[in-house]
Amino acid sequence: MAEQADSTVLVVDDAAASRYAMGAVLSRAGHRVVPVASAGEALVELDARLRTGALPDVALVDVGLPDMSGFELCRRVKSVPPMAALPVVHFSAASVAPSDRCRGLDAGGEAYLTVPAEPEEIQAVVRAAVRSARMLSDAEAVARHLTLLSETIVSVQAARCPRELADAAAEGTARLTGGPAAVFVVGESGELYCGTQRGRAATVLPDAGARETVVRLIRGIAARAGGLHGTVVPAPLWPPGFLHPLAGADVRLVVTHTQDGKAAVCLATPALGPRSRTPRTDALVARLAHATALAAEPLLLYQAERQVALTLQNSFLPRRLPELPGVDVVVRYVPASSDTEIGGDFYAALRTSRGVLTAVGDVVGHSLDAATVMVEIRHALRAYCVEEPDPGALAGRLDRMLQHYHPDSTVTVCLALVDPATGHTRIANAGHIPPLIVRDEGGAAYVEAEGPLLGLGLDRPAPTEIVLEPSDRLLMVTDGLVESRGTDLSVSLEQLRTAAAEAPCGTAALCDTLLDCFGRDREDDIALLALRLG
Structure with missing residues (x-):
């Protein structure tokens, strides 16, 4: 009887004597008995117990109840999902034909007793119903917990x-x-x-x-x-x-x-x-x-x-630029907010024999390899520009260097050579966001400069030539500032252009305003460079 020590039996019978006798048999077997006299009382009792999470373990239901048949009561109980697993045992002293037993089973009942019955039979039927329900409940619990475990492992692995x-x-x-x-x-x-x-x-x-x-x-x-x-x-x-x-x-x-x-x-x-x-x-x-x-x-x-990649980036992207006579240059770099991203974004501002060379670029991919290629690109750029600072020539040499030493890598970069005395500027763009010219009197426009990524060995167009006015600011950014999942890049670029046109005067104010507008919680690194004739 130990397995029944915690079981509760709902006895539904309109005959008080029969209800008492059935309860006495079950109580002697160690069950807790909840007697009710009608189907309506049974539904009220079950509803109250459902709210407290204390449903009985089994219901013994007389077929001939005054307000509805025991079969109908069983159907109603089984139609409520939280109560559908409650085992129902029908019993009757009058409806004892095989067809009555079939009706009880078809209504969802688990067993059918003909009374009067020996106490041992009643107890055995109830024990079997409770045992079956608990086995089903245990199986459902195991399945539920295994499902939870599987779902959690998927989340953990993701x-x-x-x-x-x-x-x-x-x-x-x-x-x-x-x-x-x-x-x-x-x-x-x-x-x-x-x-x-x-x-x-x-x-x-x-x-x-x-x-x-x-x-x-x-x-x-x-x-x-x-x-x-x-x-x-x-x-x-x-x-x-x-x-x-x-x-x-x-x-x-x-x-x-x-x-x-x-x-x-x-x-x-x-x-x-x-x-x-x-x-x-x-x-x-x-x-x-x-x-x-x-x-x-x-x-x-x-x-x-x-962490190694971030150390490389931090060590090779100085926050303070060298003195560049004739121009005011401001840079900003913000690592990705996501712990998962290792970027290859870079910037450079170099003094050359023909003016100031600026560059902003991004190694395609997110890995330690990308950060390593970024460092090599910056070193190569510094070396090449000593001999020939023209952006078109530099793009070609960097392209060949990547093909030779890093054939699996590609890089986007925008290069601009500015003559501080005249404002004459040559721009070579390799698959990067084109530079934006921002005017103090309001308005901003992208420079029409484009070309294939570095590392593909494709023919390159001649650099684009423009003249910067003293009131113009040349803005160069990486795509981490504007790219957002689910948003077309052209829409993001137009939002950037509008925000830049409305930004306060000054190179630092321009960069800080754009970072405030677009630079929060980004999944990719951000690099900005703003230049103005000094």
Whole structure:
């Protein structure tokens, strides 16, 4: 009888004596009995229990009820999705023909009793109905949890950076366990990425000591375990205020290594979880920890690669330009806001024998290779312009250099050679956004200059020639400033032209205004260069 200790039986019978007798038989077998006298009372009772999440385990329904038949009551119960799994056992002392049993089964009932019946038979039928319902419920729970696990693993594998990975894993852990959860990814150098599920307070790091404590705990557990390991950390050892939903409570940690053993992943939940948490749930959480560790390894490697690329960019894109007599040049560079992007954007402003050479470009692709090619392009440009600063000649030489040393790379670049004394300007454009001439008196227009990307070995048109007036500003940008998913580039370029025409006078004011308008939360690097005759 132990398996029935928590079962509740709804007995629906309009005859008080019969209702009492049926209840007594079931009570002696250890069931909790809820007696009602009509179909209407049964529906009210079920509705109230549905709202509290305490539906009975089985309903015994008399066929001959006064307000509706037991068959009709069964149909109504089964038509409500949350109650459809409630097992219904019909019983009757009058309707005992085979056709009555068929009607009961066709209405959705699980069994049919002819009364009076021996107590042992009644108890056996109820036990079978409860057991069948619980097996079905367990199977549905397993399927639901496996679906949640699969959905979470897909989200984890789609993460673009360690922080997104931690958030996705935390959301899945919370859904699996039915309570708050947090996920920590600890990199090889001790860097910590934290994630919590949606709707919970964000992870709070009150000080560096809290971060160090959590990193030390996780790495210590991972080192001792040598594989996937679960443990409970007492509340006093868990940094207060580190994670709001778990503050003041013992914490259950599931810790594992990445395959290369250089990083650790930790899934954290309250040690006293909800009653619905089972050993099966813990096994699913362990599988999620393993999947998270597998996904973390390439992301951490990519993160390290990105840091190297950013270091290259920062070291080879000086924020201060050399003295350039006769012109005022301002540059701006903003790395991508997304952790996943490694850009190849670059700019240059160089003094040559024939004036000032400016360049803005972008290596196609996002990788450490792109950043490396960017550095080589800038070095080559500086070297080539000493001998021949003409933009057309420089574009041709850079094109041949790429074909020879980087045949798989392509680069967009716009080159402009400005004579500060006359304003005469020659512009060669290789697949890049054309420069924009912005006038102090209002108005802005793109220079008609175009040509194929560098690295393709295609014929190039002659450079475009214009004359800059003292009130003109020459603006050169990379596409990271204006490109947006779902928006045509021509629309974005027109928005840029309008914003530039309305910007305050001055090269710095122009760049800062455009960054304020377009440069927030971009997924690609941004480089701007503005020049004005001085």
